[in-house]
Amino acid sequence: MDAAIRTEGLSKNYRSHRALRELNLEVPRGVVFGYLGPNGAGKTTTIRILAGLISPTTGSATVLGNDVVDRCEDVQRHLGYLPGEFVGYPDLTGAQYLRYLANLRGGVDWSEVDRLAKRFELDLGKRFKTLSHGNKQKLGIVQAFMHRPELLILDEPTSGLDPIMQREFLALLRETRADGRTVFLSSHILSDVEAVADTVAILRSGELVITQSVEALRQQALRRLELTFSDPPPVDQLKRAAGVQEINWDGGGTVQVEVAGSTAELLRIAAPHQIINVVSHEADLEAIFLDYYTARS
Ligand SMILES: Nc1ncnc2c1ncn2[C@@H]1O[C@H](COP(=O)(O)OP(=O)(O)OP(=O)(O)O)[C@@H](O)[C@H]1O
Ligand SMILES: [Mg+2]
Incomplete structure (x- = not known):
């Protein structure tokens, strides 16, 4: 079976700035993969390419076997994606916004939405603009997981979550992996990554510095x-x-x-x-x- 994510010589320039340089990455299915690196390393750039939102300058990437440029719609249909800065429509309630997304995507069992909202103690009756930062983030998490996607690509998913919710979120990641699904996440919270990831890749100045199993790193x-x-x-x-x-x-x-x-x-x-x-x-x-x-x- 295809890898969940594969990139070959993936590069992205913003004018003369080389944000991503010849990235070769392979993420097997059924793992939690941590994508780390300092501010400005190129994590969000990679993630936005994988989600089909921006195109690479050179190189290619496939997500669940689909090319992210040529088969962008297939990629997006099968993906759960949480952007780094999740924004909803200010005047819609959480429930209204999720209904809207569910209608666009299809394949959402509403009981899953209720279950996730309850798990993360999120009130779906509140308008987006009235939610606290952490609660906005929870809504982002619910929309990423609600259609039970094969692959989740999450940009700093625990940002803003309180410690109890962070723990709940890590448990959700472990359950997702136990289902045989794949999670690719960027994070600055190294303890979270250490606790949950099978493999980490570390990016610096747009270049991959290392890809290694957490077990092997632990040995060193x-x-x-x-x-x-x-x-x-x-x-x-x-x-x-x-x-x-x-x-x-x-x-x-x-x-x-x-x-x-x-x-x-x-x-x-x-x-x-x-x-x-x-x-x-x-x-x-x-x-x-x-x-x-x-x-x-
Ligand atoms: N739209 C853009 N236009 C120009 N430069 C950009 C754009 N988006 C990102 N960059 C630059 O590309 C580089 C990589 O940015 P990116 O957002 O991918 O980093 P990151 O690893 O996600 O960082 P952080 O940990 O701060 O989220 C940075 O130098 C950034 O300034
Ligand atoms: Mg980022």
């Missing part, structure tokens, strides 16, 4: 462990364990160790030495993401 990430021994810690032996980057020991029973990748050898060396406690801190993926945002390439 530095993990911090605190090992407490009842006897004097075997500091010299621990230093030699695979992956150990740094050891801090204040002369007491506890050593703090930073390890890249697997902690297996470290723990094997520590085990025979009357170890009484191990505290393991989550691998810091955000630090890895941020490295790719700046100098590394």
Whole structure:
């Protein structure tokens, strides 16, 4: 089966500014794919091309097997799309606006709209212009999901959502993936991406810096462990364990160790030495993401 999204040499210039340069991206079906990068990197530009709203300068892209330029209507029919700045008609209520969109698109079961609105505690009776920022965003989420599309392309979907709603939204993404559907999202909230994405791509100045599974990035990430021994810690032996980057020991029973990748050898060396406690801190993926945002390439 075709990939959910495929781009080949996709480039976009705004006059002389090269917003996107030769992007080659493949997003398989049934995954949550995080699209990251600093402000102005080209994320929204990519997303607007994929949604068939602007055309590429060179290169091509297919969405669910349809070329985004030649078969733009097919692309849009099968897509759930949330723009970065979602705007509805100011004087229509949420329900009126969703009805309007549902009539245009077809294939919307209204009970799905009710279910989503209830889940996100959104009052569909209010006029768009009277909604708070977060509630406008929720309406955008409902319209993107209401026809249960095969593929969702979401530009900063959690922007403006409170922490409880963010969590609800991440749960919705996991359910969407469990249905075998695909989610492509941009976000600046790295913890969200870390929590839900299978794969991330990081864009910088219009160029792809890395595409990697979150699992593989987690393997590379530095993990911090605190090992407490009842006897004097075997500091010299621990230093030699695979992956150990740094050891801090204040002369007491506890050593703090930073390890890249697997902690297996470290723990094997520590085990025979009357170890009484191990505290393991989550691998810091955000630090890895941020490295790719700046100098590394
Ligand atoms: N319509 C436009 N006309 C001219 N330049 C544009 C236009 N849209 C975007 N750009 C430029 O293209 C580059 C990429 O913008 P884009 O909006 O894709 O970035 P982004 O990665 O979505 O950033 P952010 O994280 O701030 O949303 C930026 O330098 C931006 O100024
Ligand atoms: Mg953007």
